Amino acid sequence: MYTIANELKDKIVYLNKVLSEKYSQVLSLDEMFLREFIEENVGPIRKVNKLTEEELAYYYQKGGILGVDGSRNRVGGAYPHFVEIYQGLAKSTIYKDKPIYKADFYSPLYDEKGEFPIEDSIEEEESIRNRKLSTIEIEAALEGIRQLKPYAVIMDGSLIRYDIESFTRWMELRRECEEKDIILVGVIKDIKTSIIGELLKEDKELNIEECFHDRELLYGMLEYGEMISIHGEVTKKAKEGFSSLFMRSSKAPTVIGMDLLDSQKKYLEEMARLVLTLTPEDGRGVPLWIDIVDSEVKISDKMIRGLLESYLDRQILEMLFISERDKRTL
Amino acid sequence: MKVVGITTQQEVYVGSKDRNFRINEFLIISDPYQGDLMGEIVEAKTYNKYIPLSIHGELADSSVIESLKALGYNIEEDTIYIGKIRLLNEALYPVETGCDVRIPTFDEVKDIMINSPADEGLILGVIKNTDQMAKDMDEEYKNLLYTFEEGELKKQRDIPYIFNIRSMHQYPHIGVFGGSGSGKSFGLRVVLEELMKLNIPTIVLDPHFEMDFSQRGDYMPKEEEIDYRDKFKCLQVGFHVGVRFEDLSPQDLKNLLDASSPLTDAMNNVVDILFKRNDSYNSFYNRLKMLAEAQEEGSLDRIQLRIDSADSNLEREGWLKRKELFLTYDKTCPYNSVRGIIWRLNRLYNEGIFSKDIREIEDGLNMGKLIVIQGNTRILQVFSTYLLNNLYHRRRDYKDALYKKTTAEYFPPFIVVTDEAHNFAPKGYDSPSKSILKEISQEGRKYGTFLILATQRPTLLDETITAQLNTKFIFRTVRASDIQTIQEETDITVEEARRLPYLRTGDVFISEALMGRTIFARIRAAHTTSPHTENPFDELKNISKAEDEKFMQIIKNKLPINGDDFINVIKEIERDTGITYTVNIFEDKLEDLVTKGLIKKEKTPFFNIYKEI
Known part of the structure; x- marks a missing residue:
């Protein structure tokens, strides 16, 4: 029963071979050289310290920190027989009893504004869903800003995402933050950029053909508490009006990224210090506050199922959203 | 407080966001269909979903938690409290999940906590974790006693535990179990004090020479002191009492x-x-x-x-x-x-x-006194065999005569108390005192003769006798075999048995047939103290200090003493006080005082001079 098909094993051995060949170049790059290269071309590497108690007390006076995150649950089978439920949460460190929840749903079966994709284009459908999630997060953040007046807002994920997926609402949030001087930060747990990789590739002397991701290059390269603030000209994000940095925020070798509005560039280091302060030293590198907000916004699939079963007519539920897979018992 | 999770007819979980649960606390579940249900907390836990137990390092470290606190968010406030309640009486249906839980009032628990008026029972201690219900308690039950907590005398805050001595007529005999240092002898002392208060004739077999009640506890407030001196009598076998x-x-x-x-x-x-x-x-x-x-x-x-x-x-x-x-x-x-x-x-x-007789014992019992019989274990075994046979049969003859309508001399009912009972009634082999104790355990109830047997090894106590002990006081017990025995012989639960090795000194589970359940109590502070309470290491210290002072007195007016003059000084001391030292011992003693800093020594090329400081 537990025998493994030989072919599968061979495929995995092959994958290992290909990957180690591909990355031999990265792995063999001298760390000192890479650091110098980054300092020269990407931005300065600096060590930052945690915030002091006085600084934290100042933040508290100024309204605390607002954490924003969203979640999505999908029930049902293949297109178009599913429903996706979105929930956004903005939670302030000060007003713990006043969490701001926003909710929305999406189902291809229901055309909200006549914006159905003319063809069944999967990309377009996907973008609607992403927009819904982004919008709900932005709305939660907007209401949080208006009601709770925080010192800074930490959003889960890159800010550029909102810019792309929900432009109008995003501009609204952006404008309000700038007007009220509220610092807006996006914390990216999984960085997908390849800023350094592209620069390496461009450098003719190095003779590197592949474009590597930053995540791979920066793995284990920074010391705990070290950050790289990225020069505006090397990142595409700058065009959209963002400033970014990389930082190793915990003892784990992975690196996180952070986005700020360009107009709030002066807070770059300060926010790096804030995130460092809120991240457990032995953790995965994610600020505890984001984890807390995340755990509160998340709804278990079981709970969603329960909600649908309680509030949808049984017939509708069975007919539309119960897939063959859900009934499988083996 | 609400009932959470899956419930049964016997057990439910109750959760709270702001109130921690205490073990053995009583709570009332307001079930909308079945009415109020009373239960006792048997397990208490707290949980914080943000501070999970993790061995992979993903722990929110204290600096982050502190930082969040500085930012206004106290993660500890997200802690939830969970208690497991066992219902006192099985419910008809499983308890409704989600129903409210509240703290009972005194009237609601009175029947299950107190079954004797304060002046008729033995006031042995307090029922633990009942302070919330004790607030509206009848005056009769307030301020009856003091307890010792963390070395400090505390006023009574909980509901008192009052042992209904009258119930012994139905449920005779008491066992007191607990390892050494668990508070067993101390608990026995409190029981005896209460028996004296009620003037109940009692025989105590005391192999440790510790059941003396003349020394009052100096920690008790003056107005609370009770004098037991004319209520008991210590008699030594072969010296005060014997066999005719x-x-x-x-x-x-x-x-x-x-x-x-x-x-x-x-x-x-x-x-x-x-x-x-x-x-x-x-x-x-x-x-x-x-x-x-x-x-x-x-x-x-x-x-x-x-x-x-x-x-x-x-x-x-x-x-x-x-x-x-x-x-x-x-x-x-x-x-x-x-x-x-x-x-x-x-x-x-x-x-x-x-060389003596037991007249004095009989007279004492007739006057309702507590008679303490002292002697080493072997002598007590010999003597108690004779004594108990004698007294028990006198009592029996009197009762039988009443029944047969003939006449016999009156002899009062009495209680026999012994520590180290496994020596008097051992399991597995015969001993003369065992047969009489067995007889009393089996039929003493009819004649008004009761046993209170204390032992640290219930496993070694005769099983027939153990089976007859209707009330058991169980103090801290560490030995697995004894815990096993206790579990077999009493109605304590698995959870309670698991707590036995960790009980604090003086905390006790009381398994009482009358109550039908186990009560978790704390023994009150005794009014009197054992004569053996001085720490032997203090004793050593005090003795050597007294010796030094004595020696200082002797040599004080001889100082300074020259090293070549010892002989003359020793002669003088012998003449004045009659104490003789050899030169070596005298020098050692002086040196000892020097190292203790009581005198000082000056060195000269020829000899040392010992001087006053």
């Missing part, structure tokens, strides 16, 4: 001899044959002695020779008597057995057992 030989029956005598050292069948036979009613110690002893001497001669001819060659009439008569004994008893009483009896009798005699 003339009153002994052959069985009594055999028991006594057997307790001294086990008897063989042949020895038993010797006693039966040689012991006559109304024998005095001397007449019995002489009979044995003469028979043995005759047997030592070896044959009738040789005894005859002794008679014929006797120098005086007295000697002749003596040997004639021996001859007569020899002729009557030699066949039935082997020499070795006779010697064995003599040896045992001698031993008892030397312990002084035959």
Whole structure:
């Protein structure tokens, strides 16, 4: 029963071979050289310290920190027989009893504004869903800003995402933050950029053909508490009006990224210090506050199922959203 | 507080966001369909979903938690409290999930907490974790006692635990179990104090010489002090009390001899044959002695020779008597057995057992006093066998006479208390005191004779007796075999048994047949203290300090003392005080004072000079 098909094993051995060949170049790059290269071309590497108690007390006076995150649950089978439920949460460190929840749903079966994709284009459908999630997060953040007046807002994920997926609402949030001087930060747990990789590739002397991701290059390269603030000209994000940095925020070798509005560039280091302060030293590198907000916004699939079963007519539920897979018992 | 999760008819979980649960706390579940249900917390837990137990390092470290606190978010406020409630009485249906839980009022729990008026029962301590219900308690039950918590005397805040002594008529006998240092002897002391308060005739067998109630606890507030001095009497076996030989029956005598050292069948036979009613110690002893001497001669001819060659009439008569004994008893009483009896009798005699009687004990009991019988364990075994047989049968004869409508001298009901009970009624082998204790345990209830048996090894106590102990006080117990025994013999639950090794000194589970459940209580502070409470290491310190002071006094006016002058100084001291030192010891003692900093030493090229500081 537990025998493994030989072919599968061979495929995995092959994958290992290909990957180690591909990355031999990265792995063999001298760390000192890479650091110098980054300092020269990407931005300065600096060590930052945690915030002091006085600084934290100042933040508290100024309204605390607002954490924003969203979640999505999908029930049902293949297109178009599913429903996706979105929930956004903005939670302030000060007003713990006043969490701001926003909710929305999406189902291809229901055309909200006549914006159905003319063809069944999967990309377009996907973008609607992403927009819904982004919008709900932005709305939660907007209401949080208006009601709770925080010192800074930490959003889960890159800010550029909102810019792309929900432009109008995003501009609204952006404008309000700038007007009220509220610092807006996006914390990216999984960085997908390849800023350094592209620069390496461009450098003719190095003779590197592949474009590597930053995540791979920066793995284990920074010391705990070290950050790289990225020069505006090397990142595409700058065009959209963002400033970014990389930082190793915990003892784990992975690196996180952070986005700020360009107009709030002066807070770059300060926010790096804030995130460092809120991240457990032995953790995965994610600020505890984001984890807390995340755990509160998340709804278990079981709970969603329960909600649908309680509030949808049984017939509708069975007919539309119960897939063959859900009934499988083996 | 709400009922959460899956419920059953017996157990439910209750959750709260702001109130921690305490073990053995009583709560009322307001079930909308079944009405109020009473339950007891048997397990308490807290949980914080943001501070999970993780061994992979993903722990929110304290610096992050502190930082969040500085930003206004206290992660600890997200802690939730969960308690497991066991219902006192099984419900008809599983409890409704989500229904409210509240703290009961005193009236609601009175019946299950208190079953005796305060002035008629033994006020032994407090029922733990009942302070919230104690607020609206009847005045009668308030301020009855003090407890010791963390070395400090505390006023009563909880509901008192009052043992209903009257219930012993239905549910007789008490067992007190607990390892050494668990508060067992201390609990026994409190029980005895309460018995004295109620003037209940009591016999205490005290192998440790600790049940003396004349020393008052200096920690008690002055107005609360109670004087027990005229309520008890300490009597030492062989010194104050003993056995009147003339009153002994052959069985009594055999028991006594057997307790001294086990008897063989042949020895038993010797006693039966040689012991006559109304024998005095001397007449019995002489009979044995003469028979043995005759047997030592070896044959009738040789005894005859002794008679014929006797120098005086007295000697002749003596040997004639021996001859007569020899002729009557030699066949039935082997020499070795006779010697064995003599040896045992001698031993008892030397312990002084035959020099006194038990009059004083009987008088004390008749006056409702607590009689403490002291002696080493072996002597107590011997004596208690005789004493308890005697007293129990006096009581029994009186009650039987009442029943048969004849007359007998009045003898009061009484309680027998002993520590280290496994020595008196051991499991597995016979001991003379065991048979009487067994008899009392099985039928003492009818005659108003009760047992309170304390032991640190319930496993070693006779099982028939253990089975008769209707109330058990269980203090901290660490030995697995004893916990096993306790679990078999009482109604304590698995959870409670698991807590036994961790109980604080003075905390006790009381398993009472009358209550039908186990109560978690704390023994009150005793009014009196044991004479053995001084720490032996303090004693050492104090003694050496006193010695030093004494020596300082002696040499004080001799200082300074020159090293070449010791002889003269020693002579002077001998003349003044009569104490003699050798030069070496004297010098050692001076050096000792120097190291302790009481005098100082100056070195000169020739000798040391010891000076005052």
